[in-house]
Amino acid sequence: MLYIGVDLGGTGIKAGVVNERGEILSKGSTPTMKERPYQAIIRDIAALCENVAKQANVAMADIAAIGVGVPGICDPKTGIIPFCTNLGWHEVPFVAEMGKYLPNRVVATVAGYAESIAGVSKGTKSSVFITLGTGVGGGIVINGKPYSGVHGIGSEIGHMIIKMDGEPCTCGNKGCFERYASATAIIREAKRAVEKHPESAILARCCGDAEKINAKIVIDCAKAGDPAAKEVFDRYVEHLSAACASIFNMLDPEVLAIGGGLCGAGEFLFGPLQDKVTEKCFY
Numbered sequence: 001m002l003y004i005g006v007d008l009g010g011t012g013i014k015a016g017v018v019n020e021r022g023e024i025l026s027k028g029s030t031p032t033m034k035e036r037p038y039q040a041i042i043r044d045i046a047a048l049c050e051n052v053a054k055q056a057n058v059a060m061a062d063i064a065a066i067g068v069g070v071p072g073i074c075d076p077k078t079g080i081i082p083f084c085t086n087l088g089w090h091e092v093p094f095v096a097e098m099g100k101y102l103p104n105r106v107v108a109t110v111a112g113y114a115e116s117i118a119g120v121s122k123g124t125k126s127s128v129f130i131t132l133g134t135g136v137g138g139g140i141v142i143n144g145k146p147y148s149g150v151h152g153i154g155s156e157i158g159h160m161i162i163k164m165d166g167e168p169c170t171c172g173n174k175g176c177f178e179r180y181a182s183a184t185a186i187i188r189e190a191k192r193a194v195e196k197h198p199e200s201a202i203l204a205r206c207c208g209d210a211e212k213i214n215a216k217i218v219i220d221c222a223k224a225g226d227p228a229a230k231e232v233f234d235r236y237v238e239h240l241s242a243a244c245a246s247i248f249n250m251l252d253p254e255v256l257a258i259g260g261g262l263c264g265a266g267e268f269l270f271g272p273l274q275d276k277v278t279e280k281c282f283y
Contacts, residue, residue: 002058004049004104005114006068010034010086010134011183011261013041015048017056017063022118026055038092046101066104069111070094071137073153081108085170086135112139112155113146115257124254128247130157132240132260135170136178140251158182162243180239183215183262186232190218193228200228219265237272244273245280 002025007014009032016027030048032041045068053060072084079095098106112129116139121127125144131137138157140147148154158178159171166175167188179185190213194203201221206212221229244256262269 001064002056002062004052004063004066005110006045006049006066007111008032008041008045008068008070008087009261010071013045013048015045015052017052017058018118022122025058026052028052028055032087034087038087038089038094039097041087042094042097043101046098049102049104060102060104063104066098066102066106067110067114068094068098068106068108069114069131069137070108071133071135073156074108075152076107076148077152079106079108083171088170110139110146111137111259112141115139115259116141116144116146119259120257121255126251126253127255127257128157128251128253129257129259130244130247132181132183132258132262134182134184136182137260140253142251157243157247160243160246162239162246177239177243181236181243185239186215186218186236186262187213189232189235190229193232197228201226202229215262216264219262219268223268234272237269237276241273241276241280244277245282248277249282 001020003018005016005018011032012029013032014029017025019025028048028051030044049066050060053063070081071086072081074081074094081089081092081094083090094108095106111131115121115129116127127141129139136158138155140155160177161173161175162177163175167179168174169176169179190202191210194200194210202213202218205217205221218229218232222233247256
């Protein structure tokens with residue numbers, strides 16, 4: 001059987017055709033442009049699905065289902081997304097809107113489960129998946145089944161409060177995990193850093209325009225030894241490690257998998273992160 005997997009993020013939309021062994025047959029992407037109405041974004045998701053199917057020489061009728069990783073809450077009974085903070089969505093009839101363009105069965109908020117059956121958590125009974133991007137997404141699998149809580153809103157890892165009276169979050173709270181462990185957090189802290197250290201390589205890489213700062217620039221500068229960038233990155237790792245250790249202490253999963261664009265930092269991120277998580281774990 002063939003499926004399409006979609007990653008809906010605050011910056012980009014990615015999709016791929018996969019077989020039942022989890023092998024990717026084709027893939028593609030398109031910008032989210034999240035300031036647009038939800039109808040336009042969902043239309044682009046459907047068009048991207050059709051494009052990747054065409055690349056794989058597969059008819060949409062041959063696609064058994066489409067799984068969409070949505071950065072928010074989705075009611076599994078109605079297919080409605082009541083709240084999606086990073087996209088500014090409220091009460092969006094996601095599955096019904098997708099049905100206007102495609103006849104396939106659509107399932108939302110599937111990233112954690114997909115990782116447990118086809119990713120690095122494959123073969124485990126319990127796992128947690130964290131995605132580090134514009135925001136922080138997550139998924140929890142317990143005894144081989146995705147955990148979504150009584151009301152279908154569980155596994156909102158990005159909105160654990162890790163700092164009382166901390167940075168304001170788009171969800172309305174303060175101090176949420178994603179305010180400290182997302183690409184958005186790195187950019188925010190880097191902008192503050194270059195105000196204090198205009199000599200930083202971060203600003204030089206952006207031709208003096210702080211609005212052009214992105215997470216990759218900050219990480220690249222940190223790798224190169226820029227003190228301001230290194231301070232931003234080290235603080236980022238500290239916050240990320242605290243949340244990861246808390247997850248281990250609370251759930252004791254077999255694997256905590258981390259994905260998303262920030263993972264492009266590779267060992268520069270995962271080396272110190274592993275050390276700090278080990279230090280903070282209860283056992």
